[in-house]
Amino acid sequence: MPVFAIFTKYFKKHMIKKWKAVLFDMDGTLIDSEWFYYKAWRAALKAYGFALGSELWLNELAGKTDGQAFEFLRSKHGFEANREEFFEQVRAHIAQQHEEETVPLMPGASDLIHFLHQREITMAVVTSSKREVAIYHLERNGIRHFFSVLVTRTDVQWPKPNPEPYLRCVQELGLAGEDCLVLEDSLTGTEAANSAGLTCFGVQSHESIRQMLNVDRSFDNLHEVREFLEKL
Structure with missing residues (x-):
């Protein structure tokens, strides 16, 4: 191999980066799960006579915990149901869907993960999902081992939109906030990242939502994020 090619390969791998770590949101950013959970919630709510539209889901519920989403529907839309019975139905629909389909990675996720891994950039996941659910999705897609935290x-x-999840992640990584880049797709997630004082890129294919995100940069997908980072 020519000396120049060897140097170029070494430089690309070891060059100093603006960020030492990339913190991924999971649902809707790393894993294409927003529509998966939307279908489960829509089916459960239908039994109560409540029609859940995609715009309400994307604009108001995406990125929230189950409890936050339930409380939002109760307080803002007058939804009434026994909390435990309702979530039993949601879980039943999710379990049935898991038998029928696998929740895939978002477009460009695998490419970006390997790009960062090759450049020795630390990666972490910060999610509003429960731990067992997050591990299930990450392991099923074969990417759990890429994430240090x-x-x-x-x-x-x-949880989000409180900054605690991101502040905890930065602490566990042993890094300063300015060393970390966050990738988020929702209003809830970007608010959490901003409150934690972190640089945040919005990754959202829906233009109407993307325009509402208070972020440092916006991208349509993770392919675009990789292309941007490659130019730094």
């Missing part, structure tokens, strides 16, 4: 709803007292 996993912060879930189970691990914090206050």
Whole structure:
């Protein structure tokens, strides 16, 4: 191999980066699960005579914990149901869907993960899903081993939009906030990242939602994020 080619390969792998770690949101950013959970919630709500539209889901519920979403529907839309009975139905629909389909990675996720891994950039996942759910999706897609830290709803007292999940992740990584880049797709997630004082890129294919995100940069998908980072 020519000396120049060897140098170029070494430089690309070891070059100093602006960020030492990339913190991924999971649902809707890393894993294409928003529609998966939307279908389960829509089916459960239908039994109560409540029609859940996709815009309401994407604009108001995506990124929230189950409890936050339930409370939002109760307080803002007058939804009434026994909490435990309702979530039993949601879980039943989710279990049935798991038997019928696998929740895939978002477009460009695998490419971006390997791009960062090759450049020795630390990766973490910060999600509002419970720990067992997050591990299930990450392992089923064969990517769990790429992430040094996993912060879930189970691990914090206050989930997103509170900054606690991101602050905890930064602490566990042993890094300064300015060393970390966050990738998020929802209003709830970007608010959490901003409150934690972190640089946040919005990754959202729905233009109407993307325009509402208060982020440092916006991208349509993870392919675009990789292309941007490659130019740094």
